Amino acid sequence: xxxxxxxxxxxxxxxxxxxxxxxxxxxxxxxxxxxxxxxxxxxxxxxxxxxxxxxxxxxxxxxxxxxxxxxxxxxxxxxxxxxxxxxxxxxxxxxxxxxxxxxxxxxxxxxxxxxxxxxxxxxxxxxxxxxxxxxxxxxxxxxxxxxxxxxxxxxxxxxxxxxxxxxxxxxxxxxxxxxxxxxxxxxxxxxxxxxxxxxxxxxxxxxxxxxxxxxxxxxxxxxxxxxxxxxxxxxxxxxxxxxxxxxxxxxxxxxxxxxxxxxxxxxxxxxxxxxxxxxxxxxxxxxxxxxxx
Amino acid sequence: xxxxxxxxxxxxxxxxxxxxxxxxxxxxxxxxxxxxxxxxxxxxxxxxxxxxxxxxxxxxxxxxxxxxxxxxxxxxxxxxxxxxxxxxxxxxxxxxxxxxxxxxxxxxxxxxxxxxxxxxxxxxxxxxxxxxxxxxxxxxxxxxxxxxxxxxxxxxxxxxxxxxxxxxxxxxxxxxxxxxxxxxxxxxxxxxxxxxxxxxxxxxxxxxxxxxxxxxxxxxxxxxxxxxxxxxxxxxxxxxxxxxxxxxxxxxxxxxxxxxxxxxxxxxxxxxxxxxxxxxxxxxxxxxxxxxxxxxxxxxxxxxxxxxxxxxxxxxxxxxxxxxxxxxxxxxxxxxxxxxxxxxxxxxxxxxxxxxxxxxxxxxxxxxxxxxxxxxxxxxxxxxxxxxxxxxxxxxxxxxxxxxxxxxxxxxxxxxxxxxxxxxxxxxxxxxxxxxxxxxxxxxxx
Numbered sequence: 001x002x003x004x005x006x007x008x009x010x011x012x013x014x015x016x017x018x019x020x021x022x023x024x025x026x027x028x029x030x031x032x033x034x035x036x037x038x039x040x041x042x043x044x045x046x047x048x049x050x051x052x053x054x055x056x057x058x059x060x061x062x063x064x065x066x067x068x069x070x071x072x073x074x075x076x077x078x079x080x081x082x083x084x085x086x087x088x089x090x091x092x093x094x095x096x097x098x099x100x101x102x103x104x105x106x107x108x109x110x111x112x113x114x115x116x117x118x119x120x121x122x123x124x125x126x127x128x129x130x131x132x133x134x135x136x137x138x139x140x141x142x143x144x145x146x147x148x149x150x151x152x153x154x155x156x157x158x159x160x161x162x163x164x165x166x167x168x169x170x171x172x173x174x175x176x177x178x179x180x181x182x183x184x185x186x187x188x189x190x191x192x193x194x195x196x197x198x199x200x201x202x203x204x205x206x207x208x209x210x211x212x213x214x215x216x217x218x219x220x221x222x223x224x225x226x227x228x229x230x231x232x233x234x235x236x237x238x239x240x241x242x243x244x245x246x247x248x249x250x251x252x253x254x255x256x257x258x259x260x261x262x263x264x265x266x267x268x269x270x271x272x273x274x275x276x277x278x279x280x281x282x283x284x285x286x287x288x289x290x291x292x293x
Numbered sequence: 294x295x296x297x298x299x300x301x302x303x304x305x306x307x308x309x310x311x312x313x314x315x316x317x318x319x320x321x322x323x324x325x326x327x328x329x330x331x332x333x334x335x336x337x338x339x340x341x342x343x344x345x346x347x348x349x350x351x352x353x354x355x356x357x358x359x360x361x362x363x364x365x366x367x368x369x370x371x372x373x374x375x376x377x378x379x380x381x382x383x384x385x386x387x388x389x390x391x392x393x394x395x396x397x398x399x400x401x402x403x404x405x406x407x408x409x410x411x412x413x414x415x416x417x418x419x420x421x422x423x424x425x426x427x428x429x430x431x432x433x434x435x436x437x438x439x440x441x442x443x444x445x446x447x448x449x450x451x452x453x454x455x456x457x458x459x460x461x462x463x464x465x466x467x468x469x470x471x472x473x474x475x476x477x478x479x480x481x482x483x484x485x486x487x488x489x490x491x492x493x494x495x496x497x498x499x500x501x502x503x504x505x506x507x508x509x510x511x512x513x514x515x516x517x518x519x520x521x522x523x524x525x526x527x528x529x530x531x532x533x534x535x536x537x538x539x540x541x542x543x544x545x546x547x548x549x550x551x552x553x554x555x556x557x558x559x560x561x562x563x564x565x566x567x568x569x570x571x572x573x574x575x576x577x578x579x580x581x582x583x584x585x586x587x588x589x590x591x592x593x594x595x596x597x598x599x600x601x602x603x604x605x606x607x608x609x610x611x612x613x614x615x616x617x618x619x620x621x622x623x624x625x626x627x628x629x630x631x632x633x634x635x636x637x638x639x640x641x642x643x644x645x646x647x648x649x650x651x652x653x654x655x656x657x658x659x660x661x662x663x664x665x666x667x668x669x670x671x672x673x674x675x676x677x678x679x680x681x682x683x684x685x686x687x688x689x690x691x692x693x694x695x696x697x698x699x700x701x702x703x704x705x706x707x708x709x710x711x712x713x714x715x716x717x718x719x720x721x722x723x724x725x726x727x728x729x730x731x732x733x734x735x736x737x738x739x
Contacts, residue, residue: 042383042384042387043686044408044409044726045410063697128549128554129562129568130562146549151498151551151552153704236499237500238499239499239500239554240498240499240553240700240704240706241700241704241707242697242701243706253693256380257689258690259380259383
């Protein structure tokens with residue numbers, strides 16, 4: 001296909017997008033960074049520049065470290081589960097079977113549901129007394145006592161992870177399914193001619209071809225998971241004893257419950273930097289995996 | 294991106310909200326009264342919806358409108374989330390908003406707003422007659438540095454619900470101490486065959502409700518958060534004993550483990566299905582538990598929050614006050630409006646129509662009230678001793694610390710002693726800020 005070259009005013013064409021970026025991404029970021037260097041405490045009429053002191057406080061704040069650990073654990077476990085399960089689902093949905101279109105649409109259902117609504121539904125599923133999960137476990141004899149899913153320090157975070165995996169796995173499935181469809185079927189036919197098994201075909205054709213899509217999926221999901229707020233906030237509110245408090249929940253509480261705007265902004269900036277580095281690192285690692293395979 | 298994410302408000306779109314939005318819309322389109330000539334006489338009353346139905350409050354507002362024909366009295370409703378109400382008030386008052394004059398305040402916000410200088414001093418409104426007719430707890434809660442900053446509107450406080458049929462069956466008397474509650478549970482659970490029956494349900498989720506319950510236990514054993522001099526005293530043996538008593542309910546299976554995630558609704562649900570012997574809750578649950586379709590209807594009773602052998606029980610105070618925006622352009626009218634809405638007569642009408650607990654003692658003696666809703670009288674003796682949560686401008690920050698440490702103690706993550714030590718350390722740091730600010734203000738002459 002022949003395309004005319006446009007070289008005269010490329011800057012002009014990028015300007016609207018750039019302007020929008022500046023307005024909705026860079027300006028708030030700069031404003032938050034500036035706020036994080038100030039002490040803004042309306043109740044006490046405090047409004048002054050304090051430099052980096054909020055960041056020093058944050059370094060010594062055990063609640064920050066706990067929320068960071070919670071967030072990291074949540075992100076790694078949920079994204080790994082989502083991508084693995086999503087890959088499995090995508091491979092199944094890629095097969096030809098009757099009513100495939102319908103099933104594909106159905107699989108996406110959880111993704112359509114607003115997160116807060118999904119979290120409410122899971123709250124009822126986990127309800128120790130009248131929840132369907134405990135009902136099934138008790139009926140099947142797997143347990144004899146009611147399990148308090150959201151009230152147990154160890155179980156609560158995992159309960160939130162399961163709800164999140166259910167909610168966002170379809171997103172991974174969708175992306176990976178699209179990736180699968182770009183693999184030329186000739187390759188599989190050639191592999192079959194050469195006598196490759198299904199597993200060999202998967203390792204040597206499917207996976208290498210999927211790497212670009214896989215890395216996009218992982219990065220997208222990681223970005224989302226590291227700033228998780230709504231599903232955890234609705235399910236546990238950060239409890240019990242802050243064992244499910246994520247960085248975003250802590251920042252929300254600082255900014256909107258105790259109204260320590262400056263300190264809250266510092267936490268938001270740190271969260272942003274962590275997410276930025278995590279995504280850069282992930283892209284770097286995945287690119288290396290991509291080139292070695 | 295970070296900022297965007299933080300400012301996005303997360304409202305649960307409940308059917309009530311939708312209805313409310315629709316009704317507001319219709320109100321603006323249709324039957325809105327034409328504004329009077331003199332636009333300057335406008336009074337705005339900001340409040341969340343506190344009543345289960347709107348008519349009783351509307352009737353009162355119309356009475357005030359009728360008495361002040363030149364006035365345009367508007368109400369503006371806040372979202373139902375307590376965090377959002379608080380945030381709304383803080384951001385607007387901080388910015389010097391003058392577009393609302395009178396507003397409803399949760400009892401725990403008053404010292405904070407008073408300290409910030411956002412509330413008008415209304416000490417003069419409570420003359421000696423009003424003070425003697427008022428239940429003391431709510432007035433204490435509205436007092437900051439010796440002055441009163443909001444007028445009590447209605448009262449709320451912790452009470453203990455019990456299954457009268459079960460206590461009667463085993464010849465048990467009403468418990469006055471927590472150890473009597475324990476004994477009663479043990480007796481009933483030992484003899485009752487129902488495997489789903491549990492002992493005592495309360496609010497143990499990490500949220501404000503847990504602070505209310507834990508405070509009742511601390512105070513039952515003679516402990517408290519602050520001394521009268523305002524020093525933190527959480528590591529005193531009395532406070533430790535109180536928190537241990539709360540934890541041991543779960544450890545000894547006298548409370549189901551579900552209480553560590555329970556709020557008012559969940560506790561009421563369990564008790565309402567007849568699956569608990571005792572429940573700690575607020576008076577609102579009474580009407581629900583005695584509704585036509587309630588399985589425990591007529592089989593329950595309500596009594597005061599228990600104490601210990603050495604100390605009488607102290608319910609935690611809740612409830613709402615009315616305050617006046619210090620920048621209100623109509624201070625005179627705002628003052629009259631608050632006096633009207635919080636008057637014994639208005640409280641009487643609200644009490645009869647919606648079951649809210651009045652703060653005026655005289656209302657409880659009113660034979661009409663007694664006739665209309667005997668349950669109002671039922672709660673009155675139980676709530677008289679109610680004491681506020683720590684009255685300090687720092688309450689919301691302190692509550693965050695207490696919520697997480699109390700939660701750690703009742704889930705067994707920390708011992709009661711360690712949790713209280715950790716809480717005291719964090720609270721001392723927060724309170725140091727107050728001192729630092731005071732000295733700064735003194736030295737700079739601010």
